[in-house]
Amino acid sequence: MQFRVKEDGVNVHVSLEGQLNFAANEDFQGLLTQLCTYKGKKIFFEMSGLSHIDSVGLGLLYIAREDMAEAGSDITLSHPRDNVYRMLELTEAHKTFDIQR
Amino acid sequence: MMNISVPHQPMATVTMLVGDGVISEDLAGQCAALGLRVALLPDGRCDGADGCILAGASSAGLVRRGMTPPFSGFVELGDEGVLGVGLRCFETVRAGGLCLSLLTGQAYALNTMELLSEGIRHSMNLPAGKVADQIDICMGEAIGNAVIHGNLGIPNHLRATSKGFEHFRHVLHERLADPVLSRRRVEVNVMARGADFLTITVSDQGHGFDLAGKLSRDVQSDAKSGRGLGLIRKICASVLGEDEGRTLVMTFAR
Numbered sequence: 001m002q003f004r005v006k007e008d009g010v011n012v013h014v015s016l017e018g019q020l021n022f023a024a025n026e027d028f029q030g031l032l033t034q035l036c037t038y039k040g041k042k043i044f045f046e047m048s049g050l051s052h053i054d055s056v057g058l059g060l061l062y063i064a065r066e067d068m069a070e071a072g073s074d075i076t077l078s079h080p081r082d083n084v085y086r087m088l089e090l091t092e093a094h095k096t097f098d099i100q101r
Numbered sequence: 102m103m104n105i106s107v108p109h110q111p112m113a114t115v116t117m118l119v120g121d122g123v124i125s126e127d128l129a130g131q132c133a134a135l136g137l138r139v140a141l142l143p144d145g146r147c148d149g150a151d152g153c154i155l156a157g158a159s160s161a162g163l164v165r166r167g168m169t170p171p172f173s174g175f176v177e178l179g180d181e182g183v184l185g186v187g188l189r190c191f192e193t194v195r196a197g198g199l200c201l202s203l204l205t206g207q208a209y210a211l212n213t214m215e216l217l218s219e220g221i222r223h224s225m226n227l228p229a230g231k232v233a234d235q236i237d238i239c240m241g242e243a244i245g246n247a248v249i250h251g252n253l254g255i256p257n258h259l260r261a262t263s264k265g266f267e268h269f270r271h272v273l274h275e276r277l278a279d280p281v282l283s284r285r286r287v288e289v290n291v292m293a294r295g296a297d298f299l300t301i302t303v304s305d306q307g308h309g310f311d312l313a314g315k316l317s318r319d320v321q322s323d324a325k326s327g328r329g330l331g332l333i334r335k336i337c338a339s340v341l342g343e344d345e346g347r348t349l350v351m352t353f354a355r
Binding site for chain 1: 209210212214215231234235237238241242244245248249260262263266267269270273328329332335336
């Protein structure tokens with residue numbers, strides 16, 4: 001997985017690319033470290049570049065959400081591809097995350 | 102005494118083409134014992150074989166090629182050749198299916214699920230769409246479980262918090278560097294069951310676990326770990342465990 005972070009003053013946009021799966025550990029740790037510097041922001045995870053997510057990847061998003069909530073920020077999942085959205089649906093991720101199609 | 106004659110059914114011939122390196126005496130002997138013909142690429146050919154497997158040190162390019170006709174699978178050759186490769190792999194190819202056998206290090210490093218997904222869509226004529234996506238979800242979960250929990254023996258609960266996640270990464274690096282653990286194999290075998298079903302087995306070489314118990318457990322919607330088997334159960338037409346939890350047999354309606 002690769003990621004890019006951009007801040008526009010109000011929001012933080014995180015573009016994810018590749019697979020967010022059991023092997024994405026190093027990259028995600030880097031992302032968590034970077035996101036910790038933003039307090040009280042709305043964070044958008046742009047998922048259109050994500051080709052696959054598994055339950056481990058989803059678990060990492062839950063960890064990020066918990067950490068960001070402590071910093072007063074909240075997370076929105078934006079534009080997942082159909083297959084990634086299927087995974088979000090199956091795991092009832094909408095109960096926890098704001099999801100924008 | 103009545104003499105019953107059973108028609109002789111010759112064993113289907115499987116050829117293994119080695120994509121890189123040389124064919125050592127040991128490897129030739131192992132293949133002979135398994136009833137495999139073995140030859141080196143580029144001179145060796147799949148012609149005349151009932152199934153053809155590509156073998157070698159794994160790279161995304163070689164695995165992709167092995168997942169594409171005329172090949173019916175890819176086997177990563179370790180220091181010990183094909184020792185440790187499950188017989189199911191060769192049986193699957195003999196029966197017209199697709200197999201993949203990787204050492205843990207490569208199963209972790211490569212985009213294993215995507216390489217398999219491409220191969221299955223191509224070899225099994227599986228159109229893109231909901232069913233193919235669901236099969237990908239289950240394969241991704243099963244391969245992740247086989248690598249992390251099966252072969253590397255890392256428990257689920259480590260990833261519950263960001264602090265736990267840091268510890269998880271540390272343990273993961275340590276275990277991937279362990280020569281014994283990283284040489285355990287992850288194997289995936291795919292067989293069409295008539296026109297309507299597809300069976301995918303995912304096997305590891307870890308200590309096994311109580312698959313039936315895990316399959317029957319419900320998972321909370323905001324759980325950070327332990328969701329994989331619940332998802333598989335939700336999607337598959339049937340799920341079975343074999344070999345004390347080291348093999349997961351998933352059957353999908355097409």
